[in-house]
Amino acid sequence: MQTHSLFTDTRRSPYVLLVSYETVQLGLKFEVRLESLTVRDAVIATCPSCHKRFTIAPHTLYARYHPLTPVLTIARDMKCRRCGCSGEFGWYIVRAKGPEYPRPA
Ligand SMILES: [Zn+2]
Numbered sequence: 001m002q003t004h005s006l007f008t009d010t011r012r013s014p015y016v017l018l019v020s021y022e023t024v025q026l027g028l029k030f031e032v033r034l035e036s037l038t039v040r041d042a043v044i045a046t047c048p049s050c051h052k053r054f055t056i057a058p059h060t061l062y063a064r065y066h067p068l069t070p071v072l073t074i075a076r077d078m079k080c081r082r083c084g085c086s087g088e089f090g091w092y093i094v095r096a097k098g099p100e101y102p103r104p105a
Helices: 058-062 071-077
Strands: 003-006 019-024 039-044 053-058 090-096
Touching: 039 058, 053 058, 071 090
Parallel strands: none
Antiparallel strands: 003 019, 019 090, 039 053, 039 090
């Protein structure tokens, strides 16, 4: 199990929000659709050319794609902000760790 700590930028806020993330497998790569992502998730995409890593919140993807779009298709659509490469990005999904609370239906 791999854990990540994101949002540790203390320049914007005096408070440090330390959130642990773990890699989750939501199914076979070609099966995972945008609608499978929850607010606890983030897509970590890596540029195939310069290997720059991007952390993408699901709500930014929801603004551009249909919920049934496979994440694989979205990864093919990505363009690197650093080098401009638009090949197929490598990606995986991380989920914030924490207690699961029962949610109303
Ligand atoms: Zn790049």
